[in-house]
Amino acid sequence: MMRKAKISDVKEIQKLINQYAKSGEMLPRSLNQIYEQLQNFYVIELNRKIAACCELFITWEDLAEVKALAVAPDYKGKGLGSALVKKCISTAKQLGIKKVFALTFQPEFFLKLGFKIVSKDVMPHKIWFECVKCPLFPDCNEVPVMKEISGAS
Ligand SMILES: CC(C)(COP(=O)(O)OP(=O)(O)OC[C@H]1O[C@@H](n2cnc3c(N)ncnc32)[C@H](O)[C@@H]1OP(=O)(O)O)[C@@H](O)C(=O)NCCC(=O)NCCS
Structure with a gap:
């Protein structure tokens, strides 16, 4: 079942993300970061466990970011990741946002x-404020991808 995240999910969300952070597949999150952003999170709950999570973060008037996307190892390849990204895209569309990136x-x-791969140069400067705080900066090989949302008003 996909739903908005709740306070009681936070520790599980952190575990899910940080297991991938340990292997360098994602950036780590503190509990504080997750509490602050909790209202932006969707989760998929299966068998009373958080099987996947994702965050939609509004960057600017025409742009939002899909962040913190993680699917638990046992549930990979079953469409959960796609379902969460599609939910973020439809939420962005409802909000009238024209582009979503990751x-x-x-x-x-x-x-x-x-999504299409884009040059980092097309990203607004605001994004780099977060990047400079990251332990991987400046040698990060994350790839910027962007999707234009059709019909966004
Ligand atoms: C990457 C991730 C979110 C994908 O979620 P998922 O639920 O396993 O993916 P889905 O089942 O929705 O896959 C959708 C499609 O993408 C493909 N796909 C999934 N992961 C892929 C990958 N790493 N590389 C290439 N294709 C991939 C699937 O084969 C599937 O293709 P199909 O539609 O032709 O069958 C998940 O594997 C994950 O959490 N990985 C570890 C954490 C991570 O990398 N997160 C960062 C994402 S920014």
């Missing part, structure tokens, strides 16, 4: 969902 180590996954 910074990812898995660009092929996003290409299948209609």
Whole structure:
């Protein structure tokens, strides 16, 4: 079942993300970061466990970011990741946002969902404020991908 995240999900969300952070597949999140962004999170709950999570973060008037996307190892390849990204896209559309982007180590996954690889130069400067705080800066090989949302008003 996909739903908005709740306070009681936070520790599980952190575990899910940080197991991938340990292997360098994602950036780590503190509990504080997740509490602050909790209202932006969707989760998929299966068998009373958080099987997947994702965040939609509004960057600017025409742009939002898909972040913190993680599917638990046992549930990979079953469409949960795609379902969460599609939910973020439809939420962005409802909000009237025209473009959604992600910074990812898995660009092929996003290409299948209609995203295109873009140059980092097209990203607004605001995004780099977060980047400079990251432990991987400046040698990060995350790939920026972007999708234009058709019909957004
Ligand atoms: C990447 C991730 C989110 C994909 O979620 P998922 O639920 O396993 O993916 P889905 O089942 O929705 O896959 C959708 C399609 O993308 C493909 N796909 C999934 N992961 C892929 C990858 N890493 N590379 C290429 N294609 C991939 C699937 O084969 C599927 O293709 P199909 O439609 O032709 O069958 C998930 O594997 C994950 O959490 N990985 C570890 C954490 C991570 O990398 N997160 C960062 C994303 S920014």
